[in-house]
Amino acid sequence: MKHTQWASLLLIFWLCLPGPVSGQPVPAKTIQQAKGNTARPWTYWWWMGNAVNASDITHQLEQFAKAGLGGVHIIPIYGVKGYETEFVPYLSDKWLAVFGHTVREGRRLGLGVDLTTGTGWPFGGPGVSTAIAAKEWKLIDGKLTAVPTKQQVKRPAPGAQGSVIDYFSKQAVEQYLLRFDSTLAHSPQQPRAVYNDSYEVYGANWTDTFLTEFKARRGYDLNSQLTAFLDTNQTETSILVHQDYHQTLSELLLDGFAKPWDNWAHKAGYRTRNQAHGSPGNLIDLYSATDIPETESFGSSRFPIPGLRVDANYEVDRFGTPNPLAMKFASSAAHLMGKPLVSSETGTWLANHFQVSLSQIKPQVDELLVSGINHIFYHGIPYSPPAENWPGWSFYASTNYGPNSHFWPHLPLLNQYIERCQARLQRSKPDNDVLVYFPIHDLWTTRAKSAGGIHQLEVHHVERWLLPQPFGRLCEQLAERGYAFDYISDELLKSLTVTKQGIRTISGATYQVIVVPKTTYIPATTLGLLDKLAQQGARIIFDGQLPQQAAGFHDHTAQTATVQQLGQTLRKRPVVTVSTNLFQTLNKLGIREETWAAQGLSFIRKRQGMGLKQSGLSADTTQYFITNLNNRFHQGWVTLSATGRVNRYDPLTNSTSALPARKGKDGKVEVYLSLEPGQSCFLNVSSGTPVFINTAAQKRVTRPSGASIALKNPWRIQFVRPNPEQGQAAFKLSATLPTLADWTTLSESAGYFSGTARYSTTVNIPAGAVASAYLLDLGDVREVADVRLNGQPLGTAWCIPFRLTIPANRLKAGDNKLEIDVTNLSANYMRLYDRQNPGWKKFYDINIVDIRYKPFDATRWDAVPSGLLGPVTLTPTSAR
Structure with a gap:
């Protein structure tokens, strides 16, 4: 190959990479991988029973690409009854052939392909012998002895049943991966990345070599402190020994699984995506060891957005709710290590099957x-x-984002919104000021609530381990007050340096201060690292107190003396503060605070990165993504910490406008932000003079141009399109409504209809009253509204608030015809279909369950409100 050709291929390959890979070379064969479009959302794609074929794969991938997806993640899973003869054995030659076809077709269509390293979850299956299976400790004849947990792979593909591997054993992991070396590695088509699901290895708390590893890592024999290890009364010695026990488990998980799996993938030419949460280890370190850290959003977050519905049957006590503080473990690791992609399993069990709307998904995104x-x-x-x-x-767990979903025709709108957001977020770099130390040794002093007596740091129930800790409470306060922060671990403190710009990570990200929450136990080495950074000029704040005890049992008295001595040394450093009022100290140090966050706005602040010029942003742009997931802010004057000219970009409408500015009473520049509950936007602050406006213009900006116009004429409603068509031909509805109403109340059969109904009315605009623009507020929409005005499309309202802007000259004086096609959920038709066709539930393993994990039965559901519920209003506005 000519040198120029090779250089071109390397350049193309480098541009497609999701991030650095620990300096390891990647084989040239990965050029044949389908990289996909990472700005677009990707999807889990469950291959049920691996009953797949080339023609259907092509058909579905073409549908995905047309809808605006960027890639797929294949997970082989349990099968479908009646299709046993079509099951393709996992990793067989035939399976590798259809997988190769998928990658080729993905490359043709611009879709990436990821693959789980196994079937179901966790890793395991056939060939996992007792020797490499997950272990727990038992006290047998007075000795700590490893015994199998007997946990089996959950939801495996047919023929892939077997034991879960020992995640604490490098030998077990490497032996498990040999199966892929003899099969997948020989395929000419490769996945972009391989994947590990959230750590769900229950009861596993040991490995065959644990005692040897413990002694080598902790400096003493665990058997010598067996009484303290078995003690459950939280004595001082027991606490220290259990810190060492958890520290060892954490290190073994990192050294035995995360790093070997990552190294194996790189040698094969794959990237890694890892859901580290749920692990009995330091999540920051575990996420840092992967190319694409992945968090999880399971259930509904209970946002107080007016009109946002949550499934009343979702059991919060049982399943928990998403929490941004848990999500930040993944993004913090990425920010510290310079990993450009941070992913998420999104929308798991957001509501029951057939009952999820796009308007529920957007706030979670x-x-x-x-x-x-x-x-x-x-x-x-x-x-x-x-x-x-x-x-x-x-699949047993909703939500179905596929072609059979009721929102599939409108899914491209959500996909387009996400693509616009992610394109900007991927091309920018974090702009956070605060590093918050995660004192995991204090967590390890508390009683573990997970199986096996270990702390599994899962994302579902942060109220059990994260929020009660001083660390969690402090981070909640930092977020509420508008500070931009990331987490840092004991291990990653080693990678920090200090420059004139601040505290620098190996990724080049720069922070201004390290905050240590109220901490009791800390490794002496960690406090030594903090002192070293302070000597270089790093600003450090201890919240309320200096740690007083060393973590761990070995040489505890001497180590504690070192901790206390280092504390006294740190106290004398001019850049170190032991603060009784943390936020006052942050203010004195000039740490940026976005004060408007206290009004319920959530944000991420970033800086220009490679590719931003192609996005239309200047080289010195500060970028905010702001979302209103609350009900306290609507519009008002706000002061940004970044100064300059402020442009607003709306990813929903793909429109950009300059924000008006004024000088506040304190002399700072304020900009006028309108952001209703449920809305989001980007604010881009670039060099230049703000768009200052005079007092008269300020009044025009902050007040509506005129009174709302009431839509007094009756509405005509008719069913125009069932979805699906089969079985719904008998559902007819045509009526005139004096006021808007839920269509399920209009007739008995209407309560079973799923599809689209058309609402039409006339809007009279008095002569001379046509404004430059109008705001059309549809009120309560169940679930998506396609709007036409005078026969021409106006737009689609699919998320809260259901509003569209009517541009100048679209409304005319006199009568205007308004048509609104509203598409509802498929839940109402499922109420009937489940009674008439119960045989659709034909899946192995768990089959189909509802949101409470009980057998699925839609026949008992009440009809879900559907249609245009309103009220619909039309308000003249000024162009802003």
Whole structure:
């Protein structure tokens, strides 16, 4: 190959990479991988029973690409009854052939392909012998002895059943991966990345070599402190020994699984995506060891956005709710290590099957974006043959984002919104000021609530381990007050340096201060690192107190003396503060605070990165992504910490406008921000003079141009399009409504209709009253509204608030015809379909369950309100 050709290929390959890979070379064969479009959302794609074929794969991938997806993540899973003869054995030659076809077709269509390193979850399956299976400790004849947990792989593909591997054993992990070396590695088509699901290895708390590893790492024999290890009364010695025990588990998980799996993937030419949460280890370190850290958004976040619905049957006590502080473990690791992509399993069990709307998904996505996530993965789409009757093949856990979903025709709108957001977030770099030390040794002093007596740091129930800790409470306060921060671990403190610009990470990100929450136990080495950084000029704040005790049992008295001595030394450093009022200290140090966050606005602040010029942003741009997930802010004058000319970019409408500015009473520049609950936007602050406006203009900006116009004429409603068409031909409705109403109340059969109904009315505009623009507020929409005005499309309202802007000259004096096509959920038709066709529930393993994990039964559901509920208002506005 000519040198110029090789250089061109290397350049193309480098541009497609999601991030640095620990300096290891990647084989040239990965040029054949389908990279996909990472700005677009990707999706989990469950291959049920691996009953897949080339023609159906092509058909479905073409649908995905047309809808605006950027890639798929294949997870082989349990099968469908009646299709046993079509099951393709996992990793067989035939399976590798259809997988290769998927990658080739993905490359043709611009779709990336990721692959789970196994089937179901966690890692395991056939060939996992007792020797390499997950272990727990038992006291046998007075000795700590490793015994198998007997945990089996959950939701495996047919023929892939077997034991879960020992995640604490490098030998076990490497032996497990040999199966892929003899199969997948020989395929000419490769996945972009391999994947590990959230750590769900229950009861595993030991490995065969644990005692040897413990002694080598902790400096003493655990058997010598067996009484303290078995003690459950939280004595001082017991606490210290259990800190050492958890520290060892954490290191073994990192050294035994995360790093070997990552190294194996790099040698094969793959990237890694890892859901570290749930692990009995330091999540920051575990996320840092992967190319694409991945968090999880499970359930509904209970945002107080007016009109946002949550599923009343979702059991918060059982399943928990998403929390941005948990999500930040993944994004913090990425920010510290310079990993450009941070992903999320998104929308798992957001509501029951057939009951999820796009308006429920968007706020969850926005919460992820402001938490530093920029690579959304929908959860997800089951592979389903096109010839299969509705609802097709279904995965047990909603939400179905696929072609059989009621919102599939409108999913491109959500995909486009996410693509616009992620394109900007991926091309910019973090602009956070505060590093918050995560004192995991204090957490390890508390009683563990997970199986096996270990602390599993999961994302579902942060109220059990994260929020009660001083660390969690402090981070909540930092977020509420508008400080931009990331987490840092004991290990990653070693990678920090100090420059004139501040505290620098190996990724080049710069922070201004390290905050240590109220901490009791800390390794002496960690305090030594902090002192070293302070000597170089790093500003450090201890919240309320200096740590007084060393973590761990070995040589504890001497180590504690070192901790206390270092504390006294640190106290004398001019850049170190032991603060009784942390936020007052942050203010004195000039740490940026976005005060408007206290009004319920969530944000992420970033700086220009490679590619921003192509996005229309100048080289010195500060970028805010702001979302209103609350109900306290609507519009008002706000002061940004960044100064300059402020432009607003609306990813929903793809429109940009300059924000008006004024001088505040304190002399600072204020800009006028309008952001209703449920809305989001980017604010781009670049060098230049703000657009200052005079007092008269300020009044015009902050007040409506005129009174709302009441839509007094009756509405005509008729069913125009069922979805799916099969079985709904008998559902007819045509009526005139004096006022808007839920269509399920209009007739008995209307309560079973799923599809689109058309609402039409006339709007009279008095002569001379046509404004430059109008705001059309549709009120309560169930669920998506396609709007036409005088026969011409006006737009689609699919998220809260359901509003559209009517540009100048679109409304005329006199009568205007307004038509609104509203599409509802498929839940109402499922109430009937489940009674008439119960055989659609034909899946192995868990089959289909509802949101409470009980057998699915839609026949008992009440009809879900559907249609245009209003009220609909039309308000003249000034062009802003």
